[in-house]
Amino acid sequence: MHDEISEVARHRQVRGGARLAGIVTDLARPVDVVGSSMPVGQLEVMFRNPEVTCVVVVEDGGTRTGVIMRSGLTAALTGRLGYGRAVLERRPTSAVTDWNPMVVHPHDAVSAVATRAMERADDHRYDDVLVAGDRWASASTADLMRSLVAALADRSTHDPQTRLPTRAATWHSLARRCELVRGTGTRVVVVLLDVRGMAAxxxxxxxxxxxxxxxxxxxxxxxxxxxxxxxxxxxxxxFAVLATLPPMDDIQAAASADHLRRHVLANLAGPSGAVDALVWPELRSSVVWSVAGSASSEELVREAESRLTRSAGQAERPARPEVPLDPAAPAPQPAAPAQRPPDAAALPLRRVG
Structure with missing residues (x-):
C-alpha cells in the first residue's frame, strides 16, 4: 500500500512541478533545417514567411549544427555600406551561420533554460534556443521569460503541494468578496475544514x-x-471554502450555508483508490456567513476559527437557531435573569457546523 501511495505522490509532484515551472518542449515549435551549402539568396526567400524566426543549419559533410536568426540575416544582408545582399546572395549559408547556438534537452526546465539564455553575450542574448530531439525545434527567449514570470507569479499565490491558493491569496479573495456584497442582498460564506490527526x-x-x-x-x-x-x-x-449567496432571507441563508458545508464533506468522505481507509483522516468543520449586504473578512475568519477550535473539545449538541454573523452588531452582553434577551438577529452564530 505504501509503495502505491509513494508512486502516486511522486507522479503528482512531477506533474505539479511541470505545470509550475514548465519544461522547454512545451514552448518549442518545429524549425526548418537546411544544409550549409544552400545559397544565402534561397535562405532569404525562406525568411519571407513571417512565421519563420530562425533556421537550423546542418554542416554538409561535417558534424556542426548552427542557427540563423532573422535579425542576424537582416543585419548581414544590409551590410556596413549597404552592399551586403550583393556580396552574400550567392555565398553559402555557412557564411552567415552562428555555429555556437544554445542547444538544450526537450525536458530541461524553463527556469534553468531562461537563466542560461540571459547569461549569453549581448549580441546573442535574445536569439532563439534550439531544442534537440527527433526533430529540431526552437523556443524564443521572450516565451521563456514570459513563462518564467508566470511561474513565479503562480508560485507566490498557490501552494506548491496541493496547487490550491495560499492562505494570503485565499483571505485576499475573501476580502474582495466582502467588498462586492456591500449594499446588496448577497452574503459571504466561509467553510473551514480541519484535517484531524495529521501529525500522528x-x-x-x-x-x-x-x-x-x-x-x-x-x-x-x-x-x-x-x-x-x-x-x-x-x-x-x-482548508477554507468561500462562496457568495444570492439574495435570500436568513432561514434560507442558514440552510444554504450548511448545505455547502455538508456538500464539501460529502465529497471528501471515504478514501480514494490511492489512499488506504486506515490512513484516511477525519475532518472537522465550521461554517459562518454574513448578513445581507454587509461582511467583514476579519470577523468571518475570526468567528470561523473560533467555532472550529471550540468544536475540537465538545461533543455534538442539539441544534440551536442559527443567525447570520453581523460585523456591525455590538458584542452581546450577558442578560440578567429577569430581562428579555437581545434580539437574536443581532447575535453572532453559536452553533458549530
Whole structure:
C-alpha cells in the first residue's frame, strides 16, 4: 500500500512541478533545417514567411549544427555600406551561420533554460534556443521569460503541494468578496475544514503518505465545488471554502450555508483508490456567513476559527437557531435573569457546523 501511495505522490509532484515551472518542449515549435551549402539568396526567400524566426543549419559533410536568426540575416544582408545582399546572395549559408547556438534537452526546465539564455553575450542574448530531439525545434527567449514570470507569479499565490491558493491569496479573495456584497442582498460564506490527526498520521505512516492524503483532499475538494465557490489551503492541515449567496432571507441563508458545508464533506468522505481507509483522516468543520449586504473578512475568519477550535473539545449538541454573523452588531452582553434577551438577529452564530 505504501509503495502505491509513494508512486502516486511522486507522479503528482512531477506533474505539479511541470505545470509550475514548465519544461522547454512545451514552448518549442518545429524549425526548418537546411544544409550549409544552400545559397544565402534561397535562405532569404525562406525568411519571407513571417512565421519563420530562425533556421537550423546542418554542416554538409561535417558534424556542426548552427542557427540563423532573422535579425542576424537582416543585419548581414544590409551590410556596413549597404552592399551586403550583393556580396552574400550567392555565398553559402555557412557564411552567415552562428555555429555556437544554445542547444538544450526537450525536458530541461524553463527556469534553468531562461537563466542560461540571459547569461549569453549581448549580441546573442535574445536569439532563439534550439531544442534537440527527433526533430529540431526552437523556443524564443521572450516565451521563456514570459513563462518564467508566470511561474513565479503562480508560485507566490498557490501552494506548491496541493496547487490550491495560499492562505494570503485565499483571505485576499475573501476580502474582495466582502467588498462586492456591500449594499446588496448577497452574503459571504466561509467553510473551514480541519484535517484531524495529521501529525500522528505522518509519524506512523511517513510524510509521503501524509502529503498524498493532503493532495487527494485538495483535488477532490476543488473538483467538487459548485460554480462560483473556491477553495484554499490556509494552514498545514486546514482548508477554507468561500462562496457568495444570492439574495435570500436568513432561514434560507442558514440552510444554504450548511448545505455547502455538508456538500464539501460529502465529497471528501471515504478514501480514494490511492489512499488506504486506515490512513484516511477525519475532518472537522465550521461554517459562518454574513448578513445581507454587509461582511467583514476579519470577523468571518475570526468567528470561523473560533467555532472550529471550540468544536475540537465538545461533543455534538442539539441544534440551536442559527443567525447570520453581523460585523456591525455590538458584542452581546450577558442578560440578567429577569430581562428579555437581545434580539437574536443581532447575535453572532453559536452553533458549530
Amino acid at each position: 498520521l505522518n509519524a506512523r505512516h511517513g510524510f509521503t503518505v501524509g502529503d498524498t492524503v493532503l493532495v487527494e483532499l485538495a483535488a477532490r475538494m476543488s473538483g467538487g465545488l459548485p460554480r462560483g465557490c473556491e477553495a484554499g489551503r490556509v494552514d498545514g492541515d486546514r
